[in-house]
Amino acid sequence: NAGVMQNPRHLVRRRGQEARLRCSPMKGHSHVYWYRQLPEEGLKFMVYLQKENIIDESGMPKERFSAEFPKEGPSILRIQQVVRGDSAAYFCASSPSWPAHMVGELFFGEGSRLTVL
Amino acid sequence: LAKTTQPISMDSYEGQEVNITCSHNNIATNDYITWYQQFPSQGPRFIIQGYKTKVTNEVASLFIPADRKSSTLSLPRVSLSDTAVYYCLVGEGNTDKLIFGTGTRLQVFP
Numbered sequence: 001n002a003g004v005m006q007n008p009r010h011l012v013r014r015r016g017q018e019a020r021l022r023c024s025p026m027k028g029h030s031h032v033y034w035y036r037q038l039p040e041e042g043l044k045f046m047v048y049l050q051k052e053n054i055i056d057e058s059g060m061p062k063e064r065f066s067a068e069f070p071k072e073g074p075s076i077l078r079i080q081q082v083v084r085g086d087s088a089a090y091f092c093a094s095s096p097s098w099p100a101h102m103v104g105e106l107f108f109g110e111g112s113r114l115t116v117l
Numbered sequence: 118l119a120k121t122t123q124p125i126s127m128d129s130y131e132g133q134e135v136n137i138t139c140s141h142n143n144i145a146t147n148d149y150i151t152w153y154q155q156f157p158s159q160g161p162r163f164i165i166q167g168y169k170t171k172v173t174n175e176v177a178s179l180f181i182p183a184d185r186k187s188s189t190l191s192l193p194r195v196s197l198s199d200t201a202v203y204y205c206l207v208g209e210g211n212t213d214k215l216i217f218g219t220g221t222r223l224q225v226f227p
Contacts, residue, residue, distance in 0.1 A: 004160075033215060043161065043204065043217040056213045091160055105151055106206070106215065108160035 002027070004094050005074075006109035014117050019079040019086070021112040025094030032075040033106060034067060037089045046090075049075060082116045089113045121207055121218040128224050135192045135225075139205030139218045142186040148208035150181060150188045153217075155202045164190065164203075192223075200225045 005024040013019050025032050034046040045059040049069040057067065064082075069075040079086055090113075093106035121141045129135045141150065149168050153161035165172060167179040167188070178191040192199060205218040 035217070042220040043155075045214050045216055048213050048215070058212075058214065089158075093161075105163045105166055106161075108153075108162070110160045111158075113158075 004092055004107050004109035006090075006092050006112050008112060009110065010113050010115070012115045012117060013082050015083055016081050019082050019114055021077040021079075021090050021092075021114070022074040023077070023092030023094075023109060024074040025092075026107050029094035029096050029107070031095045032069050033093045033095075034075075034077050035091045035093070037091060037111075039088070043091065046077070079114070082114070084116045087114055087116045121205060121216050123203075123205060123218040123221045125219070126222040126224070128226065129195050130226050131196055132194050135195050135199075135223060137190045137192075137203050137221045137223070138187055139190070139207075140187045141205065141207045141218070143209060144185055144207050145209075150179070150185070151206045152177070152179065152188075152190045153204045153206060155204065155220075161204060195223075195225045197225050197227060199223060 004026055007022050011019055030051050032049045035043040036046055037043050047060050047067045048056040049067060051069055052071050064080045066078045077090060089111040091108055091111045093108045095106050123139050149166050151166040152164040154164050155161045165174055165177045165179045167181050169181050172179045180189040203221045203223055206215055209216045
């Protein structure tokens, strides 16, 4: 049973380009969370999605950032017109059909490291 | 909303017991408390989870007082390989967000 898969593991973009980060949750998991970790800092909540629904996006910047988790395929975190301050590690986590804060753990991927030149 | 806070760093020596406390005074009634370990350039790894009182597994114990506004991760007999950052993770009261604590950087010395 494969774990949470994130790709690309490393992504380099120039300022103004778009970055797309993908997350395939564990099999049978329908809840996905995205976190951002700036260099030498902690993990900051960005967004919580269930399939075809954004449940809580209060941690995402209002502009340039969007997330989706379609019925089929991976969850995607999209950053438009990247700036240097977007350079960070972006971690995805998944949990089974119940919300993780009720019971159960989050299973994390190894992250996607975005570098903006 | 109150932050979920932890000491910034702790030092220990091999073979000692380490206790790391997390303050989460906004935890909701139904929320579990989970602890994760993170090595550089890796994703967080699950250590232990609990709801109340004490939970023990093969690597750690978790102590949760009756009011559940804090929790303490206990690592018995740490080794050099336990050098990492440790995070607590709790729900943010009455929301669906899961919030990490500020993280504790544990350095284990020989």
